[in-house]
Amino acid sequence: MSALSLADLQTAFRSACLGSDSPDLAALVDGERIGADARLRIYRHHVFDSLSTALGATFSSVLSLVGEGFFRMLAREYIAHTPPSGPVLSEYGADFPDFIERHERVRDLVYLADAARLDWALTRAYGSDGGTALTAAALAAIAPEALGELRLRLRMGVSLLRSAYPVDRIWAVAHGKDDASIDLASGGVELVVFQRDDDAAFARLTRGEAAMLVACDGATGLAVALERASDADSSFDFATALPKFLNLDILAAP
Amino acid sequence: MKTSHLIIASAVAAAIGLPGTVLGQAKAETEKCYGVSKAGQNDCQTASSSCAGTSKKDAQADAWIAVPKGTCAKIVGASLTPSK
Numbered sequence: 001m002s003a004l005s006l007a008d009l010q011t012a013f014r015s016a017c018l019g020s021d022s023p024d025l026a027a028l029v030d031g032e033r034i035g036a037d038a039r040l041r042i043y044r045h046h047v048f049d050s051l052s053t054a055l056g057a058t059f060s061s062v063l064s065l066v067g068e069g070f071f072r073m074l075a076r077e078y079i080a081h082t083p084p085s086g087p088v089l090s091e092y093g094a095d096f097p098d099f100i101e102r103h104e105r106v107r108d109l110v111y112l113a114d115a116a117r118l119d120w121a122l123t124r125a126y127g128s129d130g131g132t133a134l135t136a137a138a139l140a141a142i143a144p145e146a147l148g149e150l151r152l153r154l155r156m157g158v159s160l161l162r163s164a165y166p167v168d169r170i171w172a173v174a175h176g177k178d179d180a181s182i183d184l185a186s187g188g189v190e191l192v193v194f195q196r197d198d199d200a201a202f203a204r205l206t207r208g209e210a211a212m213l214v215a216c217d218g219a220t221g222l223a224v225a226l227e228r229a230s231d232a233d234s235s236f237d238f239a240t241a242l243p244k245f246l247n248l249d250i251l252a253a254p
Numbered sequence: 255m256k257t258s259h260l261i262i263a264s265a266v267a268a269a270i271g272l273p274g275t276v277l278g279q280a281k282a283e284t285e286k287c288y289g290v291s292k293a294g295q296n297d298c299q300t301a302s303s304s305c306a307g308t309s310k311k312d313a314q315a316d317a318w319i320a321v322p323k324g325t326c327a328k329i330v331g332a333s334l335t336p337s338k
Contacts, residue, residue: 064324065322065324065329067323068324069323070322070323070324071324136266139266144262144266147259147262147263148259170329173328173329174324179328181328182330183330184329184330222262223259223262226262238262239261239264242265
């Protein structure tokens, strides 16, 4: 029996859980009745099963789009490549969308990485405490001449997602809320993802609305943000956009 | 800049004046995603089949599943055709 320091033992056990067999480790495991390798495989399967299930819960659109078997294959590769860096399962998978984007076997599913980004954004929005939302009353309390310099920010957990594909409709199909087939050529979307009523939700934005929110979140004053919005979209109308933002509760209280 | 301030001020005034009307509109275009992320919140989540590890099957055994078979069948478009 080889002696391993605690640190080496932990490292070897971690590697075993992530797929590498270690003779040094196996030598330390009771091999009666069930062989040492088989015993270690129990932990390995448990790690992969638990993490695949957690990824499937977070990336529910991707799971639905590619199906269970294929998803577990993707998840397994990802887990071996990028094990969790923290203990919170719902925070695991930050770069799973990028992993999907680079993955050779889903190259044809060009929208899949964006579907994963939407899944991730929904999970983040749901898990965020958000803080207080900006209200019309709070805006009214600001002197009109100070509004142009006002720095509006997105609430914690709110995020913007631009896709070249209709990911909102793809999400609906993946979740059985839309039965129509989707033509990818029907165009891209700008989405805002946010927390709402103990849930997460998303809404479409116009190009101008998205440009305004991007500018605001980049610490630009409101007047400049409005110029950016008009530059991006000549039909941008602040008088429509502002009530929409306030009702979606996506802006943070100052 | 003065015009800009005026637009901002009047939009703020309008937003305060018409909360009811707009609220209905905004809600209609919001996609409710209830339950999407709740399952992932359980940090004590365990595999339902932890005994699977006792099988002789290796963890890589179903890596041969090469074709996605899910709702992606409903999504069509020119860019789905392999370009290479």
